[in-house]
């Protein structure tokens with residue numbers, strides 16, 4: 001048996017959801033650069049689940065399906081109020097709340113195609129409602145009900161802030177959602193596929209995926225990027241801070257990638273958004289500091305920024321609380337998780353690899369009293 005640490009380079013499945021080939025990311029063959037510039041997040045979800053872009057009528061129906069499913073069972077919202085809201089991380093809350101959603105869905109364990117589609121719509125539509133309700137509850141405010149007349153992106157910001165976002169914020173947030181929607185066999189997507197390949201249900205797959213996304217080596221990096229920027233404080237302190245961290249072999253959050261060695265194609269879009277939004281909001285310092293860090297890490301380590309690096313200053317300039325950054329990643333990536341879960345169900349086989357044993361052999365049993 002041979003092993004590859006972290007399964008690097010191992011091709012574990014076939015998939016037609018998204019691809020990373022020669023550093024180019026596509027969703028079902030559509031280049032991420034085109035989708036980032038032109039697509040609404042709703043069109044991208046439709047593409048990932050249906051393997052085609054919707055026509056006008058299909059898009060209208062799909063948006064209606066999503067917005068009609070956005071209200072979360074009251075019991076799930078009530079339960080959020082019982083959590084120690086000041087101490088609980090929103091990703092831990094989300095993992096628990098999504099698991100709770102299954103308890104209020106009579107179809108949770110149904111496996112037929114129609115039931116799975118209904119669950120997909122509910123999960124996609126309800127994550128924003130849960131996250132924004134939790135954010136408001138811990139700020140001492142009442143949750144805001146979803147607004148059916150708003151786009152997916154605008155509705156999230158509306159439920160978070162209690163007022164409709166301006167066009168620039170809506171556009172930026174939509175683009176961020178498009179850029180995070182899917183990414184081939186990343187750690188959380190693989191987790192979701194492993195989970196449902198046992199023929200467990202979609203809620204279990206998404207709950208497991210949220211747990212995987214939470215970690216700082218994956219989706220949890222975006223919040224930690226902002227923590228680092230805040231810790232540095234001023235642009236002129238960035239160089240010394242980063243050089244010292246690199247000398248101590250500390251990992252700089254938001255840099256490096258298992259697959260991309262010549263740059264993450266999503267990062268340039270987020271960098272430009274960060275430039276624009278920080279300029280509009282007069283918070284250029286975070287963009288300038290990010291660029292400075294980018295230059296240092298690239299020249300010192302040859303590592304390039306990944307999707308999480310510039311998304312931190314983007315979300316910060318949209319006025320979003322820092323610990324909501326990773327839940328926002330989940331709001332987008334749940335579309336990809338679902339696409340992969342549906343694909344796994346279509347042609348399922350249990351995922352059960354082997355481990356090369358490295359422990360001792362031939363151990364003689366020792367009775368308890370003799371140990």
Ligand code: ACO
Nearest residue numbers: 216217218219221250251252253254255256257258306308
């Ligand atoms: N800062 C400093 N050094 C780094 C970084 C970093 N961000 N990333 C990798 N390195 C170094 C490693 O220390 C290692 O050096 P060594 O060979 O001297 O030991 C070398 O580069 C190779 O790194 P690995 O950790 O082996 O790379 P791997 O492919 O296993 O990990 C990962 C990729 C997890 C993304 C890594 O680059 C990392 O930890 N980055 C920071 C966290 C982060 O930004 N995560 C988000 C990734 S994107 C996403 O999931 C949405």
